[in-house]
Amino acid sequence: xxxxxxxxxxxxxxxxxxxxxxxxxxxxxxxxxxxxxxxxxxxxxxxxxxxxxxxxxxxxxxxxxxxxxxxxxxxxxxxxxxxxxxxxxxxxxxxxxxxxxxxxxxxxxxxxxxxxxxxxxxxxxxxxxxxxxxxxxxxxxxxxxxxxxxxxxxxxxxxxxxxxxxxxxxxxxxxxxxxxxxxxxxxxxxxxxxxxxxxxxxxxxxxxxxxxxxxxxxxxxxxxxxxxxxxxxxxxxxxxxxxxxxxxxxxxxxxxxxxxxxxxxxxxxxxxxxxxxxxxxxxxxxxxxxxxxxxxxxxxxxxxxxxxxxxxxxxxxxxxxxxxxxxxxxxxxxxxxxxxxxxxxxxxxxxxxxxxxxxxxxxxxxxxxxxxxxxxxxxxxxxxxxxxxxxxxxxxxxxxxxxxxxxxxxxxxxxxxxxxxxxx
Amino acid sequence: xxxxxxxxxxxxxxxxxxxxxxxxxxxxxxxxxxxxxxxxxxxxxxxxxxxxxxxxxxxxxxxxxxxxxxxxxxxxxxxxxxxxxxxxxxxxxxxxxxxxxxxxxxxxxxxxxxxxxxxxxxxxxxxxxxxxxxxxxxxxxxxxxxxxxxxxxxxxxxxxxxxxxxxxxxxxxxxxxxxxxxxxxxxxxxxxxxxxxxxxxxxxxxxxxxxxxxxxxxxxxxxxxxxxxxxx
Numbered sequence: 088x089x090x091x092x093x094x095x096x097x098x099x100x101x102x103x104x105x106x107x108x109x110x111x112x113x114x115x116x117x118x119x120x121x122x123x124x125x126x127x128x129x130x131x132x133x134x135x136x137x138x139x140x141x142x143x144x145x146x147x148x149x150x151x152x153x154x155x156x157x158x159x160x161x162x163x164x165x166x167x168x169x170x171x172x173x174x175x176x177x178x179x180x181x182x183x184x185x186x187x188x189x190x191x192x193x194x195x196x197x198x199x200x201x202x203x204x205x206x207x208x209x210x211x212x213x214x215x216x217x218x219x220x221x222x223x224x225x226x227x228x229x230x231x232x233x234x235x236x237x238x239x240x241x242x243x244x245x246x247x248x249x250x251x252x253x254x255x256x257x258x259x260x261x262x263x264x265x266x267x268x269x270x271x272x273x274x275x276x277x278x279x280x281x282x283x284x285x286x287x288x289x290x291x292x293x294x295x296x297x298x299x300x301x302x303x304x305x306x307x308x309x310x311x312x313x314x315x316x317x318x319x320x321x322x323x324x325x326x327x328x329x330x331x332x333x334x335x336x337x338x339x340x341x342x343x344x345x346x347x348x349x350x351x352x353x354x355x356x357x358x359x360x361x362x363x364x365x366x367x368x369x370x371x372x373x374x375x376x377x378x379x380x381x382x383x384x385x386x387x388x389x390x391x392x393x394x395x396x397x398x399x400x401x402x403x404x405x406x407x408x409x410x411x412x413x414x415x416x417x418x419x420x421x422x423x424x425x426x427x428x429x430x431x432x433x434x435x436x437x438x439x440x441x442x443x444x445x446x447x448x449x450x451x452x453x454x455x456x457x458x459x460x461x462x463x464x465x466x467x468x469x470x471x472x473x474x475x476x477x478x479x480x481x482x483x484x485x486x487x488x489x490x491x492x493x494x495x496x497x498x499x500x501x502x503x504x505x506x507x508x509x510x511x
Numbered sequence: 512x513x514x515x516x517x518x519x520x521x522x523x524x525x526x527x528x529x530x531x532x533x534x535x536x537x538x539x540x541x542x543x544x545x546x547x548x549x550x551x552x553x554x555x556x557x558x559x560x561x562x563x564x565x566x567x568x569x570x571x572x573x574x575x576x577x578x579x580x581x582x583x584x585x586x587x588x589x590x591x592x593x594x595x596x597x598x599x600x601x602x603x604x605x606x607x608x609x610x611x612x613x614x615x616x617x618x619x620x621x622x623x624x625x626x627x628x629x630x631x632x633x634x635x636x637x638x639x640x641x642x643x644x645x646x647x648x649x650x651x652x653x654x655x656x657x658x659x660x661x662x663x664x665x666x667x668x669x670x671x672x673x674x675x676x677x678x679x680x681x682x683x684x685x686x687x688x689x690x691x692x693x694x695x696x697x698x699x700x701x702x703x704x705x706x707x708x709x710x711x712x713x714x715x716x717x718x719x720x721x722x723x724x725x726x727x728x729x730x731x732x733x734x735x736x737x738x739x740x741x742x743x
Contacts, residue, residue, distance in 0.1 A: 302713040304731070309706045311732055313549050316542065322565045328558035329550070352565075359567065450567040451540060458539055477734035478542060478705075483535040484728055484736075485712035488719050490535075491523070495722040508711070509541040511548050511571070511704055 105157060108150030108260050108275050117146035117187035117263065126151075128272040131171060131264040147177075147187040147263035150275065154180065154231060154258050157502050159288050162230035163260045164241075164274045164281060167202065170223040171269030176202035178229045178240070180258035191261040198251055199261070200229065200240040207240070207250045218247045226281040229260065232291075234493075234500025241282040255497050312478050319476035321351035321461050346469045347373075351461055358457040359450070363391040366460070376467060381415070383463050385422055388412050389429045390456045393447055396432045397439070404433060482509070522724040524739050543568040545705050552694070552703035554581040572699065576602070580693050587686035588679075592621040595689065606696045613692050615645055615652050619659055620685045623676050626662045634663065 110126035119133035131146050154161045165178050179191035179199030192199030192208020199208045202221045206214025221227050221242055228241035231254055238251040262271055274280065310329075317326040326348070350373050357366040367387060370377050377383055388411040395404035408430065415422050432438040432447060439448040446452065465472055473480070482505070489503035523531075547568045550559040556577050559570050570577075579602050586595035596617055599606050607614045618641055625634035638660055646653035658673055665671035675681060691701035709731060716727050726736035 299707070299710050299714040302710040302717075304706055304709055308731055309549065309703070309709065312705065312709070313546055315732075316546055317562075322562060324565050325550075325558050325562040328561045329555055332555055332557060356565065359565070454539060454543075454567060473734075476542075477732065478545075479537055480532075480734035481709060481712060481728065481731060482537050482542070483532045484734070485708060485715060486535040486537075487528070487531050488712065488715040488725075490531075491723060491725065492715055492719045495521070495719060503715075505535070505537075506541075508708060509537070509545065509704075511541075511544045 105155040106152040107155050108152045108163065109277070110151050110275070111148050111273065112151045112259075113148075115187060116148040117189075118144050120146040120148060120264070122148070123272075127274070128168070128270065129262065129264060130169075130270040131266060131268065133267060143188045145188050145190050145263050145265045147181075147185070147189065147191060147261060149181065149185070149187070149259035149261050150273075152259075153183075154233075154256055154260065156233060156256055156499055158233060159291065159501055160230050160232050160284065162228055162280065162282070162284050163276065164226055164228040165262055166226045166272045166274070167221060167223050168270040168272055169268055170202070171264065171266045173266035174202050174220075174222050174269065175265035176221070176269055176271060177208075177261075177263040177265075178227050179208075179261050180229065180231070180238070180254075181261040182258055185259070185261065190263050190265065196258075197261065198238055198254070198258075199263070200227065200250065202227070209251055217250060218242065228280065228282045230284075231256075231258070232500075234496060236497060236499060244281045244283065246282065246287065256499055312481070316476045316478045318346070318348060319461075319465070320458065321348060321355045321464075323348050323352035346465060346472065350374075351464050354460060354464070355457040358390070358460065359453050361394045361397070361453065363387055363394055370460070374464060374467060377460075377463055380463060381418075382422075383460060385412070385415050385425075386456055386459055388415075389425065390453065392429060393432060393452065397448060401433060408433075520722065520724050522739060523726075525726045525736055528726045528736065540568075545703075545708075547571070549703040549705050551577055552699070552701075554584070556581065572697065576697065580690065583693065584686045584690050587617075587620065587689060588682050590624045590627070590682065592617055592624055592685075599689065599693065602693065603696055606692055610692055611645075611649075612652075613688055615642075615649075615655070616685055616688060618642055618645075619655055620682065622659055623662070623681065626659075626668075627677055631663060 111122055111129065113122050113126055116122065116129075119131055121130040121132045123129070129146065129148055133144065133146075150163070165176075167174075167176060170176065175190075177190045177192065177199040179197065181191045181194070181197035185191070185197050186194055189197075190199055190201065190208065191197045192201065192210075192214070193212050195210040197208075197210070200206075200217065201208060201214060202225075204214055205218050205220040207217035208214045218240065219242060226243055229238070230241070231238050233256075236252060236254045237249045238254045239249050240247050260273075260275070262273060264271060314326060314329065317323075317329065350369070354366050354369050354373075357363075357369060367378075388407075392404055392408055392412065395401075395407055412426055412429075415426060417423065428444075429447065432444045435441040435444060438444045462474060466474065486503070486505035489505070493500060493502065543562075543566050547559060547562055547566075547570055550556075550562060551570050551572055551574070554577055556574050559574055559577070562568060563570055579598065583595050583598045583602070586592070586598060596607065607617070622634055622638055622642060625637060638656065642652075642656050642659075646656045659676060661673050662668055662671065662676060665673075668674055668677055694701045712728075719725065720727065724739050726739050728734055729737055
């Protein structure tokens with residue numbers, strides 16, 4: 088059925104907030120670790136060896152939840168309380184199967200920035216040149232730009248260049264210590280970060296906004312899109328006023344037959360004013376074919392019923408329903424459900440105040456019926472014309488392109504909220 | 512090219528795209544608001560009033576203030592800068608008090624209009640009395656002032672290096688700056704929402720084009736989906 092059918096309520100979807108890492112996962116962790124009571128600090132506590140511990144003696148630990156997906160950047164920090172014997176400390180990310188007796192970066196699906204050599208590690212015991220070493224008193228951070236799938240690290244608030252690309256979730260924030268008395272404290276964002284995350288996000292957002300702004304629209308385009316919209320839906324008065332107060336936009340076709348714009352507009356006005364009988368009379372004289380369309384007539388009759396209820400003419404409403412809506416019963420399941428919903432307005436003394444049915448009592452419902460009639464008329468008088476106003480196609484195309492764009496980047500990063508972008 | 516990425520672009524054909532498009536819901540009410548936002552921001556007051564009647568969409572602002580805003584814009588565009596300043600101050604004196612740069616640009620425009628009218632003496636007096644003191648406070652203002660006064664040095668201003676100051680686009684620029692300031696003082700966005708959404712669509716299309724073959728929209732007026740180039 089057409090997009091514009093009334094009674095189709097679009098639900099506002101409420102999505103569950105994503106879980107975020109907020110403490111260390113103490114149910115599984117590497118060797119010789121002492122985890123603080125607040126589950127935000129770890130100390131390496133191997134009394135057997137003081138240094139040069141075995142490569143499988145690493146004490147790694149992950150956050151309790153994986154990196155949340157739908158944001159611009161995910162970021163956390165670690166403060167080095169004590170570099171211990173050797174300062175063999177690492178910060179990074181790893182997947183759920185990561186061996187917690189190893190340094191992040193040594194294993195596949197793990198990444199790390201190591202304190203003792205300042206190198207970056209990924210799926211190898213060989214580090215790559217990256218940044219500086221870090222030690223007692225330093226604060227280092229690890230972040231992922233989810234949309235662009237880049238991992239980066241920071242030290243004492245300074246941002247280092249991208250360390251790894253094509254980073255795919257799911258990953259857990261991971262830290263590791265590996266020599267006697269090494270102690271670090273992790274900050275998942277409960278305290279302010281040393282690194283100015285917000286400023287970096289704001290700067291990157293602005294850069295994207297600038298890139299968006301750099302696209303030029305042909306002169307007069309927006310004007311033309313609005314004109315088409317007004318013409319499509321039959322807002323003839325607005326169209327006339329707009330054209331009267333502006334020079335014709337380039338490319339606009341003046342003087343074209345307007346697909347019975349005036350008639351469509353009159354019928355819209357009648358419906359919007361709640362005058363369904365008037366609208367039906369107009370339709371009967373100008374477009375008698377439409378009266379053969381049972382679906383359209385059904386919706387007009389439903390609206391008439393609603394208008395009678397609005398006037399508190401309950402008796403008349405019931406009679407109207409029996410005469411005009413009864414015959415529809417059993418013909419079409421969609422009609423049957425709709426009929427039931429509409430009849431429900433009779434059950435309430437003040438339907439406009441009743442949440443269950445109030446959406447049918449407003450101006451929006453009249454508009455929806457007017458839109459449905461308009462769409463049917465357009466199909467009748469201009470069968471070749473698009474069934475949708477170009478503006479609607481453009482906006483849907485925007486929504487779908489953003490959706491596909493996110494999917495093409497591993498379904499990571501912020502979700503473009505078309506509904507929010509449209510809400511003024 | 513990164514690990515795990517193939518050089519073969521994914522293809523979404525027109526039929527699939529159209530099917531997916533039909534799952535995206537756009538509320539009529541929201542489109543009506545976009546149209547109203549366009550009419551109000553661009554100052555089509557009569558059209559906005561009619562649209563309110565025809566669609567039941569609320570303009571969200573006092574339409575009479577839109578009329579004031581358009582009158583001010585018109586005044587700058589026709590060279591009546593003094594008149595514009597007076598009208599802005601009637602509307603809300605804080606607009607100019609809080610914006611030194613805007614106020615300077617308006618005074619500069621006034622000077623340009625005096626020079627255009629050939630009132631050399633008056634122009635000089637005005638420059639010395641009102642503009643020079645501000646130029647002393649701000650290097651950028653001083654440079655602007657010098658550029659403007661330079662107009663006086665040329666008999667044939669149209670062929671001078673500073674001729675652009677006399678073009679309609681200069682008035683337009685000043686008018687737009689003032690218009691944006693008035694909008695922001697009323698907590699409104701300085702540009703209507705629709706063009707930004709359309710630019711966002713062009714941007715997203717461009718981004719996706721790197722990764723996926725899909726039917727693009729190149730002609731925004733017809734909003735027609737282009738054919739997807741054949742694979743290969």
